[in-house]
Amino acid sequence: MHIDLSGRTALVTGSTQGIGYAIAAGLARAGARVGVNGRGAASVGEAVARLRADTGSDQLVAAPGDLSADEGVRAVVAAVPEPDILVNNLGIFGVTPPLEIGDDEWRRYFEVNVLTAVRMIRAYLPRMIERGWGRVQCIASDSAVVIPAEMIHYGMTKTALLALTRGFAKAAAGSGVTVNSVIAGPTHTGGVEEYVRQLVGGDLTWDEAQRVFMREYRPQSLLQRLIEPEEIANMVVYLSSPFATATTGGALRVDGGYVDAILP
Template sequence: MQIDLTGKTAIVTGSTAGIGLATATGLARAGARVIVTGRTQSAVDKALQQIRTEVPAADAEGFPGDLGTAAGCDALVQAHPTCDILVNNLGVITLLDFFETPDSEWERIFQINIMTGVRLSRAYAQKMADNGWGRIVFLSSESGLNIPADTIHYGFTKTAVMSIARGLAKRLAGTGVTVNSVLPGPTMSKGLSVLIEEQRAEGQTMEEAGKNFVMQERPTSIIQRLATVEEVANMIVYACSKEASATTGAALRVDGGVVDTIA
C-alpha cells in the first residue's frame, strides 16, 4: 500500500517527541504538509530539524504554544485556520495513588488529555465536513480499557477520548470525515524510556530492560516487548490515509496484544 497525502495539511499536537514526532514524520513522508506543535520554540525547532533530516523534502512548519489551555488552542486555530488531518496526540501521565491525587491534578490532566482534543476537533471538524473529506485521530491507550490502579485519573482520560471519538464519528456520519481512536500499549516513548533507564540493571540492554518491564507490568502482552514509536505511528498514518475511508468510529489497538479480549 502506498499512502499518498500530497495536498493535505496535518496538525499533530504534542509532536516534538515520542509518538507525536514519529507520526508527524510519517505524515510528512506520505507527502502531507505537517504542522508540528510543542510548548516551546526550541523544542519545535529541534523536531522540525529531525523531520527534515529524515524526510529531506518535508513540508513542515511549527507552532509553539500551550495547547493544554483554551487560549493556546485558539492561538493555533488563528495561526492555522484549516486542516485536513487532526491528530490529537497531546497527553500527559502522572503516577499518583487515587487517595493522593488532588482535584487540581484531575483538572490539569482533564484539560490536557481531553479538552485539547475537544476544542481542536470542534474548531476543525465542521470545516472538514464542508470540504467533504477529513481525518481526526484521538490518541487513547490500552490503559483506557485496562485502567491502571496507580494512575486512575490517566486511565479515565483515555477511556473518555475513546467515547468522544466514537460519538464524533457518528455526529459526522456521511460527511467524508472519519474519526478514530488509536490505543498504544507499552511504547518506548521518551517518558517510559527514562523510567526504564532508572530501573535497568547493570549490564542489561535497554531492549532487555524494556522486555522485563513489559512482562512485569503488562504480562498479557503477546509481543512481549515494548512497541516502538514508529510502530504506533504506522497505525495513525494509516487511519489518516485515503485508504482508511471505511474505518471510522473505531478503537484501533496497537497494544501488542495486552488487552486480553478478541473484540
C-alpha cells in the same frame, strides 16, 4: 499499498518528541504538509529541523501553542488554519498512588488529555464537514481499557478519549469525515523509559529493565516487548489515507495484543 498524502495538510498535537514526532514523520514521508505542535517555539523549531533532516520534507509548519489555554489554541489555528488531518496526540502521564491523587491533579489530567482534544476537534471539524473530507484521530492507550492501578487518573482520561471519539464520529456521520481513536500499547519513548525506571529501579541496563517491566507489569502482552513509535505511526498514516474511508467511530488497537479481548 502506497499511501500518498500529497496535497493534504495535517496537524499533530504534542509532536516534538515520542509518538507524536513519529506520527509527524510518517505523515511527512507520505507527502503531507505537517503542522508540528508543542508548547514552546524553541522546542517546536528544534523538532521541525530534526523532521526536515529525518524525512527530507520541506512541508513542515511550526505551530507552537499551549492547547490547554485559549490563546494557545488560537495561535495553533492561525498557524494551521484548515488541516485535512487532525491527530490529537498531546497527553501527560505519571505514576501516583490512587488515594494520593488530589482534585487539582484530576482536573489537570482531564484538561490536558481530554479537553485539548475537544478544543481542537471543535476548531477544525466543522470546516472538514463542509469540505466533505477529513480525518480526525485521537491517540488513546491500552490504559483506557486495562486501567493501571498506579495511574488511574491517566487511564480515566484515555477511556474518555474513546467516548468522545465515538461521539464526534456520530456528529460527522455521512459527511466524508472519519473520526477514530488509536489504542497504543506499551510504547518505547523517553517518557516511558523514565516510567519503567520508576517501577523497576535504575540499576538495571535498559534491556534488563524492559524485560522486567514487561514480565511484572505487562505480562499479558503478546508482543512481549515495547512497541516502537513508528509502529503506532503506521496505523495513523493508514487511517489518514483514502484507503480508510469506511473506518470511522472505531478504536483501533496497536497494542501488541496487550488488551485481552476480541473487540475492538
